[in-house]
């Protein structure tokens with residue numbers, strides 16, 4: 001592993017799925033690799049969703065996403081943290097890769113099919129979404145990509161895109177590897193059914209107001225077979241236990257599961273425990289977020305410095321790519 005890249009959408013709220021599936025690894029890999037850990041707030045990607053069509057909100061959400069990543073422990077003086085739109089080379093590479101990518105490969109992406117099936121008019125950007133993602137990763141020649149399992153198919157396509165470019169123009173890009181958090185590759189939503197996701201409205205926000213978090217935890221579905229308090233339960237079917245497993249070590253969790261199987265413990269008590277653990281876990285992030293909110297210049301300066309550092313790498317890759325593709329090298333261009 002020599003260089004890590006990942007991206008996160010500025011969709012307004014960072015939830016437990018984003019945090020456990022991706023951000024935990026951003027922080028760990030950032031500590032190990034410093035400036036070779038590159039993290040991007042993907043505001044170009046966000047434009048494929050009409051909620052981003054708001055001039056004020058887009059910038060505010062980019063700020064918010066950067067702030068939460070910093071509050072979660074990313075040190076922007078060490079890693080590179082930047083907004084995607086501050087590196088326009090991304091869209092240039094995206095076009096070059098688009099030119100070679102089979103339409104059928106894009107049409108069979110499950111996220112595309114899912115999102116497109118809910119829309120009356122499908123923006124072409126939604127289809128192109130994974131090529132833009134490939135451009136992100138390849139522009140920095142990253143070999144490791146920490147993401148949740150939902151991005152695995154996009155990453156496989158990135159590998160194919162890299163391979164195709166290398167075959168056509170000569171060895172240029174490494175084929176990046178997926179890097180999952182084995183404890184939480186796919187965090188389930190509070191409905192206990194689908195993946196936790198903003199669009200499903202089933203999230204627990206990392207900075208969500210505690211009263212609202214408790215309201216959601218209180219309503220988490222229990223083992224459906226457990227109707228009365230005196231009925232034994234199966235912890236494997238309980239969403240409450242699933243969430244508890246993210247916060248408690250096995251030596252604390254195992255005796256609780258045994259009690260649950262014998263109907264020796266009530267669900268409300270487990271939910272109160274989960275709420276406490278959630279607060280304990282998110283407390284330091286909330287504190288740092290509050291401090292950063294009072295010092296917004298820290299976040300803007302981080303994004304500014306990150307943009308400069310990212311762009312330097314991006315320019316150097318694009319010089320190589322343009323040369324390999326064979327664009328005319330006019331003197332004006334060369335002096336860009």
Ligand code: TYM
Nearest residue numbers: 006007008009017018021022042133147148185186187196
């Ligand atoms: P986004 O913004 O939807 O999600 C950010 C990260 O959170 C992970 N994630 C989850 N992990 C586990 N369980 C969940 N319920 C869950 N929900 C979200 C996602 O897998 C992701 O890692 N396409 C990307 C953004 C992107 C990107 C990139 C990622 C753009 N360019 C280049 C990596 C490399 C996305 O929409 O993430």
